[in-house]
Amino acid sequence: MSTPLRIAIITGSxxxxxxxxxVADWIRRQAAERPELELDLIDLVETPLPTTFPAFGQSLPEADAELLAAVKPRIAAADAFIVVTPEYNHSFPAPLKNAIDWHNAEWHAKPVGFVSYGGISGGLRAVEQLRLVFAELHAVGIRETVSFASAWEKFDAEGEAVDPAAATAAKSMLDQLTWWAxxxxxxxxxxxYGS
Incomplete structure (x- = not known):
């Protein structure tokens, strides 16, 4: 492969x-070991998006357009995505849904891998709902998922996963993500796509 695949890692909380x-830094380090991948970490705290959509046919206010312009080209340039999400009330965070909804064609025919974390479910209920959302946007959800139940106990002080099975799960997900990308x-x- 001559040109690296561009992978956007989206921190959803x-x-x-x-x-x-x-969690996002950990998966970024796992992915960074692969020379065929070029990574872009999109943190929704550092790249906030508007929360009010304009009426159909209306333009965004200039300040909102500037916020969107800081993210949209990065989503469009990605060949694949890794979404890092917690689980809130059996679902995923509202800012993540907002970020998804501001884009459409940018997701088309691209694979999405998931890294989830939370309490007893490890965020898997959030991932199941995200699969439905991304399917509607013509994206391909990757079967293998990395999940951390009781996540706060699964990382050491340096942010490394303490269970070796986590790296194995990450490898499986990244293998599939790279293949699909x-x-x-x-x-x-x-x-x-679409023709």
């Missing part, structure tokens, strides 16, 4: 005191 950056990128080079 914006809550004060969030654990998400620990390359396959879809090659397919779109021959025939644009």
């Amino acid at each position: 914006t809550r004060d005191g969030r654990f998400g950056p620990t 390359l396959a879809l990128k090659e397919a779109k080079a021959i025939r644009p």
Whole structure:
């Protein structure tokens, strides 16, 4: 592969005191070991998006357009995504849904891997709902998922996962994500998606 695959890692939680950056940094380090991947970490705290959509046919206010312009090209440039999400009330955080909804064609025919964390369920209920949302946006959800139940107990003080099985799960997910990213990128080079 001559050109690296561009992978956007999206940190979906914006809550004060969030654990998400620990998990996102960990998966970023796992992915960084692969020379065929180029990574872009999109933290929704650092790249806030508007929360009010304009009426159909109306333009965004300039300040909102500037916020969107800081994120949209990065989503569009990605060949694949890794979504890092906690579970809130059996679902995923509202800021993550907001970020998804501001984009449409940018998700089309691209694979999405999931890294979830939380209490006893490890965020898996959030992932199941995200699969439905991304399917509607013509994205391909990756079967293998990385999940951390009782996540706060699963990382050491340096942010490393204490269970070796986590790295094994990450490898499986990244293998599938890379395969799908390359396959879809090659397919779109021959025939644009949707034609």
